Amino acid sequence: MRWPRRQREAANKKYIEADAWCEEVEKPQESLVDEPDETGWKTSSAQLAGLSRLVCVGVWALVASGPVLGMLAFVSSSGPAQGVTKPVAIATPASPVGPAGFAELFVAAYLQAGQGTERNLAPYYAGSVALAVKSGTRTATQSTVIASREVQPGYWSVTVAADVTAHDYKSKSQHLGVQYFRVGIKATGPAGAGGIEQGAAAGYAATSLPAQVAAPTAIKPGGLAYETDRGSSSADPSVETARGFLAAYLTGTTELDRYTSPGTRFQPINPAPYAALKVTGVQDDSSGSGQRKVLADGTLLHQLVQVDATDQAGSPVSLSYALTLKSRAGRWEVASLDDAPVIRASSPPSAAPHTTTPNPDAATASDSPSPSNS
Known part of the structure; x- marks a missing residue:
């Protein structure tokens, strides 16, 4: 390591000054020869010479220690500041997507x-398998994952719902309905793949054959907030707005803007899937069953609209739409196409509805044990 020019020059100056000082103090002092001083002590020239040499050694020690002390100061200043908290890395939660997809394919x-x-099960399960059922007697026409839970780091319990159809030897089919299967899946690789090994390749393996379990507990949602039945009367201004909006949305025969609030934009279905539309029933959250008049500007009205839409082949399709209407200038306008019908709750109907997904793991805990790691 090369010292900066300024530091080198300062060090050389110290050496020169120390050398000159030592030469000066080592010269003989003729006036101090075995003469008593005012205190009565005698000082000899030999004693003074020894003292001067001791002082000289001390000066040289200070000069020599200068670079060492400077280096220590530099190192200590370049180190981390005391009391500074280092950032703590936040662990990425493991993703259930990979284990869930693998379990669905396995089932x-x-x-x-x-x-x-x-x-055919070897890509999913490496254990010894001897199946009693005849091949091809069951198929899953549809399947989906309804629950996944990490029971241990990198080890998942996944529940798959499958719509099962049985086939007999005469090629007759019988729909068995939706059945539920739980399977343990071991995942390797990073957290994004459901594992715990960063930098490792993603991989999955079932730890056993699937276990058929009971269906999740059915829940009854709270009552809908639409307590007033408007029927399909065209005399009600709110029903007329709903009819015109949904006809434009599903058939593309008119523009949506004429039925919507200013600044609200809706994207119609393109190409239009239906040729005609008929409103079969309307419910809303207003009070009173008489014909509803348009209220003061800014009033909100929540509707549940039942329609029969006729497709291009002439077949009717029944659909339901949840709408929020807003009054302006003596007319009702569609403010939003709601994600779900509003249910009664302690909060006002305009609040976003809260939904609860049943947990089949909790519902079927007594029906079959969770798979264990093999």
């Missing part, structure tokens, strides 16, 4: 497999 393969086709 579909398991339902189709049977005697003689056990090898």
Whole structure:
């Protein structure tokens, strides 16, 4: 390490000054020869010479220690400041997407497999398998994951709902309905793949064959907030607005802007899936069953509209739409196409509805044990 020019020059100056000082103090002092001083002590020239040499050694020690002390000061100043808290890395939560998708594929393969086709399960389960059912007697026409839970780091319990159809030897089919299967999935790789090993390749393996479990507990949602039945009367201004808006939205025959609040933009379905529309019932959250008049500007009205939409082939399709209407200048306008019908709650109907997803793990805990790590 090279010292900066200024520091080198300062150090050389100290050496020169120290050397000159030592030469000066080492010269003989003729006036101080075994003469008593005022205190009565005698001082010899030998004693003074020894003292001067001791002082000189001390000066040289201070000069020599200068660079060392400077280096220590530099190192201590470049170190981390005391009391500064280092940032703590936040652990990324493991994602259930990979284990859930793998479990869904495994359940579909398991339902189709049977005697003689056990090898089709090898990509999912490495254990020894001997199936009693005949191959192809069951199929999952549809399947989806309804619950996934990390029971241990990198180890998941996944519940799959499958719409199962049975086939007999005469090629007759019988719809068995939706059945639920739980399976344990071991995941490797980073947290994004559901594992705990950063930098490792993602991989999955089932720890056992699926276990069929009971359906999740059905819940009854709170009553809907639409307590007034408006029927399909065209005399009600709010019903007329709903009819015109949904006809434009589903058939594309008119512009949506004529039925919507200023600044509100809706994207119609394109291409239009239906050729005609008929309103079969309207419910709203107003009070009173008589014909509803348009109230003061800014008043909100929540509607649930039932329609029969006729497709291009002439077949009717029944649909339901939740709308929020807003009054302005003596007319009703559509302010929003709601994500879900409003249910009664302690909060006003304009608040966003709260939904609860049933947990099949809790519902079926007594029906079958969770798979264990093998």
